[in-house]
Amino acid sequence: MNITILFGTESGNSELVAEDLGAELGAHHDDVEVRDLQSFDPSELSAERFYLVICSTHGEGDLPNTAIPFAEAFDAAPPELAGVRYAMFGLGDMFYEETYSQGSEHLDRRFAERGAVRVGEYGRHDASSWDLPSDAALAWLPGVLAAASVPA
Numbered sequence: 001m002n003i004t005i006l007f008g009t010e011s012g013n014s015e016l017v018a019e020d021l022g023a024e025l026g027a028h029h030d031d032v033e034v035r036d037l038q039s040f041d042p043s044e045l046s047a048e049r050f051y052l053v054i055c056s057t058h059g060e061g062d063l064p065n066t067a068i069p070f071a072e073a074f075d076a077a078p079p080e081l082a083g084v085r086y087a088m089f090g091l092g093d094m095f096y097e098e099t100y101s102q103g104s105e106h107l108d109r110r111f112a113e114r115g116a117v118r119v120g121e122y123g124r125h126d127a128s129s130w131d132l133p134s135d136a137a138l139a140w141l142p143g144v145l146a147a148a149s150v151p152a
Contacts, residue, residue: 001050001148002031006040008055008067008103013091013133017125018054020134021141037070045116047083050148054137055107056091061099063106074110081116087144089123089137100126120144 003025007018015036022034037055045051058064063071088111090104101124108118123140125133 008037010058010064038066042074051086055104057103061102081114084116093127120147
C-alpha cells in the first residue's frame, strides 16, 4: 500500500504524530511519505495512494497555520477526488466542546464534498486526557489499515 501522511499543525503535535505513524508504517510498507500540508498541493491527491490526514485545531475551531495554504488552494481549484481514500485523525481539546477537533473536520468536509471516501474510524485525540497524541494515533492505526485493505 502506498501511503501519504499529511499533517496540519500549529504547535508541532500533529507533526510528531505524523512522524510516529510514518515510522510505524515504514517498518511494514515500502512507500510511505510524511508531508506538511503547507507544502502539499491538493492537485497531488491521487487514487493511487492512501492518505492519513492528521490535523490539529486552532483558535475558535479553525485550521492550524500549516493547513491554511492547502485549504486555500483546495478551495481555489477544488480537485476531483473520486477514487481517493483517506483516514482522518483530529487533535483538539474536549474542554472546548463546540470546537473540539474542528480543524480536521474542515478538511474532512472538503475531501468528502469532492468525492473522496473516508475509511475506518474517525480518530481523535483529546488534549484534556492523559493520553499522548501519538499513543492514541498508534492505537487507531490498525483499525484504519484493516479498513483500507478492503477493496473499495
